[in-house]
Amino acid sequence: MTHLSEQNMASSIVIVGLGQTGLSCVRYFLKQGIVPVVVDSRDVPPGQDELPAQVTLYKGGLHPEILLQAKQLIVSPGIAIATPEIAAAQQSGVEVIGDIELFVRAAKAPIIAITGSNGKSTVTTLVGEMANAAGVRTAIGGNIGIPALDLLDVAEPYQLYVLELSSFQLETTHSLQAVAATVLNVSDDHLDRYPDFEAYRQAKLSIYQHAQTIVTNRDDALTVGAEQDHDGDTIKQSFGVDDAGYGLIQQQGSTWLAYQGKGIISADDLQITGLHNLMNALSAIALLDAAGVDRIKTLPGLTQFTGLAHRCEFIRKLHDVMWINDTKATNVGATLAALDGLKSSVKGRLYLIAGGDGKGADFSPLVPALRDDIALTYCFGKDGERFAALADNTKLVGDLDTAIAEISQLVQPGDWVLLSPACASIDMYVNFMARGDHFRALVKAL
Template identity: 40%
Template structure:
């Protein structure tokens, strides 16, 4: 054990997959934590051993203020008044990621960004594995990192959200990457976008190599001469993309590496994901041969601009992973057909600014179907081209009556799914089911 928790009063806040992994972590060390979850009936309650004290339904203040160490779920805001008070009293509040990095000496590739994290993390894992590494993938992508401990490995690829980074202090990665920073989760951060950005930037603390998007203007982080900085994005970056007559060329310095026509993926955002994956692979000194082979054979992850069906010359595209406005913007930019776009938009907007989509609505032949918690709010922004419905199923029924050859049906909600669904996968799976029933 790399860190001694014996004699400490341990409290775990939140019982999702992450919370269960934290319980198991401490039990293996002979330590029994206490549990708090705000839900009256947590999803994984049956996985909690009988001998553990639990409090369900609200934050139990007495337990919080009596703790020595609190491990907080990413879903619980670090800015809750009771947690601010706990910190002022010297109570340590950390993430499962912090627990994890205290236990290991294996190199980490840490990846964050508003969009594209899962795609790039999966690409790099496959490249590493094809290059002969025993590489494990975990974090925000769905597998809690503590579940990766005690497995044979020589490299970790960890996808990190801003929520996880809020309480991670000793990451010390081999490579840290920020893919992009756009407005998201503004409702989470009391100081708005700048606080969200600062949280993302913390991924570079202790990193050997920092890979950054030159479009994000992160020049203020070039403050450590002991670090190696690599840029991608703009033409004067280390890695960049330029367009020729028929496709996009991915380059490193003056070297042409890959033509977009050789990829299974489509869309400029995906070419950018491939570009940064090449930058990471080069920094790890993986063989270019294995890198290029892997990327040429990589297909889109589910729910990420995924073409479900093309029937009667109608494209049905599932982009349910679009949980912020910028990702919807990216999806609209990736469409090439000239027919009507039937755009499904809505859910919990997290205080996102949908006004930035107006220029697309004005330029394109588009019908917008607004649904969910913030459907009315979005409807008011784009009234002339939009219809408000309560849910996704109602929207799809309306679309089925008007869609015609040459059109595109795009689920790219630009919002969190948690107002009406368990997660974005459930939302995407419903879209797929309805698509198949209607075509």
């Protein structure tokens, strides 16, 4: 049996899973004068070369004998708390939390918390840029960019934190009291981790617990939970395509973002396009209003925002054909949002490239769009065959190279080509960014 050293028994802090999140936890505890231990199931955990010498690493398994001796487990979001070794420790009385829980216990500034199946990285970044434009010293982190705990280690404290939170992170976060929180949307995702869709949805909705203001999506009833309907102490706001609350109006011959029917800014003044991006902008405005940030001062940040790489990213216009990289669309809902947001801009035909690892998701919601809006869908990857079976206007190919080569021979001026896979990339690529970079390189080489 492996035992904790006498020094480590004093704290009994065990970090489960290394990588960037695990390393941020190590740094945090060392600054508190606590030497944790780390366990990782991998034989060669990422980040082990960066681990300080005084921190012991147990690898090649989760080492239940170590977990059971701990007082507190800090579990990486990539590891399910239902994992038998972790569940057994929790049942024996060991506290099981994540890095976000540590962060919210220590943070001294207000937190805006953002989750959703799609769009959360875009909205998190946008909120941060708008707040900074308004002169509020703001940091963004969590599931995007810098690990949350590293945001605490700065010479000049931040005035506002904006956190992107995944369902995995929310599972181990219990003390979050956000000044404003939103679930942007909910669609099938990560069903390889959760027992069913409702379990995944409830993990998302937990972001609302103890929030001062919640911002829901009027066009997605799944973003509202029964508890929120009956919580009289929480301020409730919403965004949507109609003119109620934060919504859209027609004014001066164009579409405007508005609040309670009063125009805030024209969509023509934004550099981001598509209906889904107007919803992203509305949610950002609502969150910052709830946090008390001067709206007028935030608007330059909105008008200057050009979007994120790999999210409906313009790659090239060649012979009047638009090539768009939306590799971040790793689930069905994201691809539907991209198609809905872009189709009105397409003057010719729209070609879709999709496929990869579907993570057990139901692809059937895509059928109407594939049939009615797409000229031809090229399918590849682990679930390529399953994807190709959705409609008659599909073609199964072996890889992205083949898809690009064939489409480039079919397109005519006015056509658009969209990579929006509706699947994860792990069957063929290191991550979704690598898939997008491959697409970009192939298109640039045409």
